Structure formats: C-alpha cells, structure tokens
Amino acid sequence: xxxxxxVITDHWRFLxxxxxxTIALAAASGAASLALGFLVALARLFGPRWAxxxxxxYIDSMRAVPVLxxxxxxxxxxxxxxxxxxxxxxAALIGLTVxxxxxxxxxxxxxxxxxxxxxxxASLALGxxxxxxxRRIVLPxxxVRMLPAFGSLLSITIKDTAIASVIAxxxxxxxxxxxxxxxFQPIEVYSFAMLVYFLILFPVTxxxxxxxxxxxxxxxx
Amino acid sequence: MNLDxxxxxxxxxxxxxxxxxxxxxxxxxxAIAVPCGIVVASVRLYAWAPLRAMATAYVELFRNLPLxxxxxxxxxxxxxxxxxxxxxxxxGLAALALNVTAYNAExxxxxxxxxxxxxxxAAMALGxxxxxxxRRIVLPxxxRRILPVLASTWVSLFKDTSLVSVIAxxxxxxxxxQIRAQTFRVLEMLTAMAAIYWLLxxxxxKLVDWIQRRYAVTE
Numbered sequence: 001x002x003x004x005x006x007v008i009t010d011h012w013r014f015l016x017x018x019x020x021x022t023i024a025l026a027a028a029s030g031a032a033s034l035a036l037g038f039l040v041a042l043a044r045l046f047g048p049r050w051a052x053x054x055x056x057x058y059i060d061s062m063r064a065v066p067v068l069x070x071x072x073x074x075x076x077x078x079x080x081x082x083x084x085x086x087x088x089x090x091a092a093l094i095g096l097t098v099x100x101x102x103x104x105x106x107x108x109x110x111x112x113x114x115x116x117x118x119x120x121x122a123s124l125a126l127g128x129x130x131x132x133x134x135r136r137i138v139l140p141x142x143x144v145r146m147l148p149a150f151g152s153l154l155s156i157t158i159k160d161t162a163i164a165s166v167i168a169x170x171x172x173x174x175x176x177x178x179x180x181x182x183x184f185q186p187i188e189v190y191s192f193a194m195l196v197y198f199l200i201l202f203p204v205t206x207x208x209x210x211x212x213x214x215x216x217x218x219x220x221x
Numbered sequence: 222m223n224l225d226x227x228x229x230x231x232x233x234x235x236x237x238x239x240x241x242x243x244x245x246x247x248x249x250x251x252a253i254a255v256p257c258g259i260v261v262a263s264v265r266l267y268a269w270a271p272l273r274a275m276a277t278a279y280v281e282l283f284r285n286l287p288l289x290x291x292x293x294x295x296x297x298x299x300x301x302x303x304x305x306x307x308x309x310x311x312x313g314l315a316a317l318a319l320n321v322t323a324y325n326a327e328x329x330x331x332x333x334x335x336x337x338x339x340x341x342x343a344a345m346a347l348g349x350x351x352x353x354x355x356r357r358i359v360l361p362x363x364x365r366r367i368l369p370v371l372a373s374t375w376v377s378l379f380k381d382t383s384l385v386s387v388i389a390x391x392x393x394x395x396x397x398x399q400i401r402a403q404t405f406r407v408l409e410m411l412t413a414m415a416a417i418y419w420l421l422x423x424x425x426x427k428l429v430d431w432i433q434r435r436y437a438v439t440e
Contacts, residue, residue: 064422066380068394069415077411162287186297193290201285
C-alpha cells in the first residue's frame with residue numbers, strides 16, 4: 001500500500017473550503033437549535049395546556065427519526081409541498097435545527113426542573129414575577145448544570161453536519177467524497193477527513209469539560 | 222400537486238424486507254458491541270498500562286468521528302488496507318460495531334466507575350477475592366446505571382443504521398431512496414420512509430423513557 005499525500009496538499013483550498021462550510025453549518029445550526037430549543041422547552045414547561053401534547057409529540061418524533069431522514073425529507077420532499085426550492089446549505093440548516101432543537105429542549109427542561117421548587121416558591125413569596133424568577137433565580141443555576149449536556153450536543157451537531165453530505169452540502173465530508181472519487185486515492189483523502197474531524201471534535205469536548213469543571217460550583221444550590 | 226400513494230402499497234414487500242434489514246443491523250451490531258464494549262471497558266479499567274492507553278485511544282478516536290465518515294472509510298480503505306473484500310452488509314456492520322463498541326465501552330467504564338471504591342475495598346476486607354467483589358458487589362449495582370444508557374444507545378443505533386445506506390446496504394433508507402429514484406414519487410416515498418422509522422422508533426423512545434424512570438438512581 002502506497003500513501004501519497006500530494007492529493008491533500010494539491011487540493012488544500014478545496015478541502016479548506018469544506019472545513020469552513022462544516023464549521024459554518026455547525027455554528028449556525030448549533031445556535032439556531034439552542035434558540036428554538038429554548039422556546040420549545042418554555043412551551044413544554046410553562047405553555048398553555050393544549051401546547052404540551054404537541055410539543056411532546058414533536059420532541060419524541062425527532063428522537064424516533066434518523067437525521068438522515070429529516071435532511072433528505074427537508075431537501076427533496078419539502079420543496080414539493082411548499083413549491084420553494086432551497087439551497088442544500090439552507091435545507092441542511094433547517095433540517096439539523098429542527099432535529100437538534102428537540103434534544104436542546106430536553107436539556108433545557110431537565111436543567112430547569114433540576115432547580116428545586118422551593119427556590120421558585122421562595123422567590124414568589126418575595127414578590128418576584130414568574131419571568132423574573134426564571135431569569136434571575138432558576139436559569140443562572142440551571143444553565144451551568146446544562147453545560148456538559150450542551151457540550152455533547154455541540155459534538156453531536158458537528159458530527160451530524162457530516163450527514164449533510166448526502167444532500168450535497170459542500171462540507172468536508174462531501175468534499176472528501178468528491179476528491180476521493182476524482183483522485184482514486186480514498187485512503188489518503190478519507191484518513192485526512194478523519195484527522196480533521198478528530199482535531200475539531202476532541203478539543204471541543206475537552207474544552208467544554210474544562211470550562212464546566214471551572215464553573216460547576218456556580219450551579220450548586 | 223398530484224400525489225399517488227399507491228406507490229407505497231405497490232412496494233410494500235420490498236419495504237418490509239428493508240425494514241427487516243434495518244432491524245437485523247441494529248440487533249447484530251448490539252450483539253457484537255455489548256461483549257466487545259465489556260472487553261474494552263475491562264481493559265481500560267484493569268489491564269496493563271500500555272494496553273489501557275490503546276483502549277483509551279480507540280474509545281476517544283471513535284467517539285470523536287462522524288459515523289458516516291467511518292462507514293465510507295470502512296468501505297474504501299479496509300479492503301485496500303487488509304486485502305479482504307467484504308460485502309456492503311459486513312462493511313456497514315463493522316463500521317456500526319466499531320462505533321457503538323466505543324460508546325458502550327465508555328458506558329460500562331462510567332457505570333463501574335460510579336460505584337464507590339470503598340465498596341470494593343470493603344468487600345475485599347471481608348475476605349472476597351477481587352473477581353468475587355467485582356462480580357457480586359460492583360456489577361449488580363453498575364448494571365442498574367448501565368441499562369438506561371444502553372437503552373438510549375440502542376435507539377441512536379437504530380437511527381444510525383440509516384447511514385449505511387451510503388454504501389448501498391439494502392436497509393430501509395437505501396431501499397426507499399432507490400424506489401424514489403425509480404418511480405419519481407419523491408414526496409410519497411420519503412414520507413413513507415419517515416413514517417416507517419417513526420412507527421418503529423417512537424415506541425422505542427418511549428420505552429427508553431420508561432426504563433430511565435424505572436431504573437432511576439437516587440442518592
């Protein structure tokens with residue numbers, strides 16, 4: 001077996017573009033799912049009675065269906081329903097966000113519920129309003145406790161962006177496929193992609209652990 | 222928009238076979254990944270230091286790689302590197318098993334590690350051998366913490382089997398997308414595919430919730 005790394009160095013721009021798209025897609029869908037997930041969690045915890053079964057159905061459905069299916073459906077089937085065609089990147093962003101927001105919502109819910117009810121009652125007794133309590137008493141503690149779970153969600157987000165290659169988003173997985181097919185050097189190209197993902201993901205998971213260890217005491221009560 | 226749902230009914234036999242393949246992949250992967258996970262976790266916990274480092278490296282590497290990349294890598298690189306030609310099914314199974322073994326190893330290690338050392342020491346002070354203490358004191362408690370995690374790994378695995386569609390393993394996602402390409406009934410086939418995954422996955426997700434409530438450990 002011969003290894004010839006010139007395929008990597010010759011096409012570094014092509015691959016670097018893919019890495020950029022991976023990071024952009026992960027950052028955008030990560031941020032969007034954090035925001036959407038928060039709204040979903042609020043609806044589940046404090047929403048009107050009729051909203052709760054719908055929210056639970058949405059969350060459990062996303063836990064039941066593969067990301068691949070969500071992405072493929074968003075890209076190929078949704079435009080038929082709506083009549084609007086989408087760029088692959090946009091479809092991937094929507095699909096990933098809708099999928100990951102369900103997981104984010106569960107993390108928010110678990111974190112918020114982990115703050116003892118006595119604290120909410122005490123704050124009510126002190127005359128605070130519900131939104132005030134959430135913002136000033138519950139969330140500051142809950143967010144710290146959620147940090148490890150959000151760390152693994154971030155790592156899942158980055159890994160899931162690779163699945164967007166199936167709908168032709170030019171991220172690093174897709175770029176590697178293209179390059180491997182054109183150069184007939186799959187060993188070098190895919191091994192390089194492995195290295196790239198590992199170098200992105202390992203520091204992220206380790207970094208979140210380290211930050212959490214530093215701030216964990218703030219979440220105690 | 223004209224929709225023709227009869228395409229789903231017309232292919233029900235093929236879809237059923239593909240669903241069977243998805244379930245077979247899930248069961249076979251778990252059947253490999255649980256024993257292998259126990260071995261890797263034991264190596265990490267009890268073995269000679271260089272072996273321990275290798276097991277740690279394996280777990281960290283495979284937990285930090287997207288499964289779809291692993292599937293491609295296994296498909297293109299394994300045959301060249303090892304000179305063994307594997308069928309797409311065997312390749313997909315190998316990639317899934319490598320991935321899930323790493324997660325299971327971490328689950329077993331964390332589960333065993335969560336039982337305080339004092340219990341092992343107390344058992345040994347009572348005259349049990351190390352093996353006896355691990356088997357009779359540590360493991361029965363660790364199982365209660367491991368089982369809920371294994372259950373949610375199971376559901377993730379069930380969904381992740383869809384990723385081996387990229388190397389043409391005839392499981393549900395691959396077959397549904399093939400029919401889509403042949404019949405041009407895109408919305409119908411993709412919706413049917415999502416519905417089948419949902420019908421199978423939803424009860425599993427609910428079962429996981431139940432197991433997690435049932436085995437919840439309160440300290």
